[in-house]
Amino acid sequence: MSLKSRIVGTAKRQVKQTLRPVLQRAMAPARTAVPASHWGLEHRPGQGLCLEGVPLKDLVARHGSPLHVVHLAALRRNAERFLAVPPGRAGGCEVYYSYKTNPVPGVLSYLHGLGVGAEVISAYEMWLALKLGVAPERIVYNGPVKSEASVREAISRGIQLLAANHAEELAVFSRLAAEVGRRPRVAVRVSTNSGWSAQFGTPIAGGAALRAYQQACASKHLDVVGLHAHRGETIRTEGDLTGFVESVLAFTDTLHQELGLDLEVLDLGGSLCTPTVEHIAERDWRLNLTFFRDVPAPDPAASLSIERYVALVVEMVESHYARQGRKRPRIFLEPGRAMTGDTQLLLGRVHALKAAEDRAYAVLDAGINHAECVRNEYHQLFHVDRPDAPAEQVYTVVGPICTPGDTLYHAKRLPELSVGDTLAIMDAGAYFVPFATSFSYPQPAILALDGGKEQLLRRAETFDDQVALDAPAAATATASKPEAA
Template sequence: MNWEQPGDGPGDESNSDSTSESGWDYDRLVDIAQRHGTPVHVLDTARLDRATEHLYDVFGGLGRPARAYYSVKTNYLPYLLRRLTGHGMGADVVSGYELEAALAAGFDPADIVFNGPVKTDAELAAAARHGVRVNIDGEQEIAALESIAARAGLTVEVGIRISPGVPVSTSSDPSYRAQAERAAARNRFGWPAGSPQLAGLVEEIAGSPHLSLTAVHAHLSSQIVHQDLMLQALGRVLEEAAVLHRRFPLREVNIGGGFGVPGIRRPRTGPLTALWTGQGGAAPAQDDEPVMEVARLLPELDKLMQSVGLEGVTLACEPGRWLVSDAMAMMTQVMSRKELPEARWLILDGGNNVAPWAGSGEIHRLTPVGRKFSDRRITWSVAGPLCYENDVHATAMELPADLRPGDLLCLHDTGAYSLGRSNNFIRTRAGIVAVDGDQEELVWRAETGADVFALADPAVPGAQPGAS
């Protein structure tokens, strides 16, 4: 696989003598890896700050109020959350412990929204107690919230999640397109625009004296790169929101997140491609991956909102990956090199347990660093260390021919879903080092074997010594 990313020069992968064109100081990353061991994630706060400031610049050009709620599930690192509160960011949470993390990090409860398909009564009570808006995604939430609010003598603001029912990605593979259409139509999140089910829920909220419908919410997918398809889908949501706005004066339309980043690639192929390639045929040619431009998407949505009668309503979004993906990279080491008759393998010490997208076909760029490498490049299959056949970073990636055990590689775009979805299957979780200018801090220590078994054999509450 030949990898090119906007802003990265063709020689970047083989030279670690200075700061790369991607902006990472590879010499500094090598130094961190040597002192902290590998695998280790590195958070560059300057990259996080630039992404946040860029988003606010886009907001400033809109003809309406705008706000952002950081998607805490993307990366709940407390150091990172505190950094974002310093930028005045809100928080999008989808569980009780994420709500606790957001409050502990200093997010104002008025700037927190509670999303997700399951919210326990205890979580709904906590949201009501703190004044956090709840976006309704399950019918049972309405009665539960009404009961909680009535007992407490509160009025709770709620939003309702709407699904447009159309895909936001496409491919030259018709079987992929068919799968995407079916998945969008069957989407279990939210309620279909224009459906009797949605209408019924709206009536139930309207009949709840302690609930106030003030927002519409949508979240279409993840790593969306087809901007025009996203606009078309959100058009359906905005039309539904305009109907609701004439009855319930809405304060906000929240379009969710899922904005794609250029640093990763996901497979957009279906069973037809698998059939062709499995029979030795050529896969259908894939179109060049588009780049999501938030600076174009949000102004277009601003115009759409105006056109359907949503004047003065705040445009909100929930960026997660878009803010943090590029702000983190992971240093990993080559542990083994195998040249077999049918494949050449590089086996790294960082795999699916610390890069949880490995095995799902999602490709992140790998940059050899730490020394000068050969100009000759060959095709490698790259895997992690787990005794698990799907622990594979890439089945075919063009890398220097002279890579050997002990060499270091930088795995790019590890800011999203590396912490919350990491696990200790076979190997333990990695640590995280934050760099802020000249300052450097270990902000999440690497897991140990003792940590893995810390929850084992808990004492039984109330048990008497010697009792049978």
């Protein structure tokens, strides 16, 4: 290391340390935390944070750490909001939960029991829906990679909707439908100028989507009943939603005018936000990393609620069709994160504390192996044991994996931590489980709480599970007996 780089390094460090408190005060965000009561958590003196009267720390003591906890009452409330008919309307929406968001059979079954269908994107997910007893007419099959076997099964079972991710897929559907001898109910996924498209959907702009519909309608093997669109980019405001729905509605007019097609099903996909989760802006991330400025917490009240989202969708579709004197189509929604995101939390324990020059590291037993999303999304973190203690200490909260990339919070103000303390990472019900890995540590159990009653949905992975698919020969190879070098 040269003298020059040492001087530059020292100077940088000095500037950071001098600016840090100034910036923290001057640029303190208005909101740095959402209260625990938002999630139905309650602080009971001596017991720490409790859910439905059950101390969270007791759950970890009984079921091990880390641990996912599913709050079934919250799940029911979200599902009921999606399924409710908005005030003053004759009908609402049909709801298909996006399996990929949180593919836990216990969670899925619970949703199905409430009247929610299955939105699946792979052969595995279709298999799972059928295994969970979902009726074929309650299944929508999307996604860019559908195995031919699964498409054949979808057709022969007569699922509700089979959506062509790209126009090229229509030829595959047509060929397989001819083989099976049954006409599937088909939709074409289209992309608007709102949100992302990339490998998904056929663009309305330029006429590609219209040509795809012409192609679909020309096949006598396909029953073209629907349109599928998915914004992709998170819907957080009314503006995010209305721009997207307007584009889709305009295209349904084109289909009506050009092809005389009256859609039975309008599938508007998902993308509604979890109100307490937000992508961390680059600037906020850098300010946190460099100057330990708190990451601003999203304001749940500023987010489109499920009720308002459903009401807006129904209102827009109904009034659009009413103006034309046409019957409005059935509206399908495919919520993912808005349904399950805020109904699950991940508990972990402080395994070690490491002092460093300008901060302390809190090393948890859960990291990006179980909570990958926390790397770039705001997720509220609670001290389970002492939630009300003043958050005066700055910690870099890291996981157990041997890489500096395993950092969940770069600079997080928390009550003073001790080894063994329990922390709760909130909003773990979307994309935590599907992005989980078994990197050096087994995956955690998933427990449901239902009126204070505990129900194990998924047991923790064991060491034996981690090698269950490996050839026994490999797993019992002879020991090496090398000479010391």
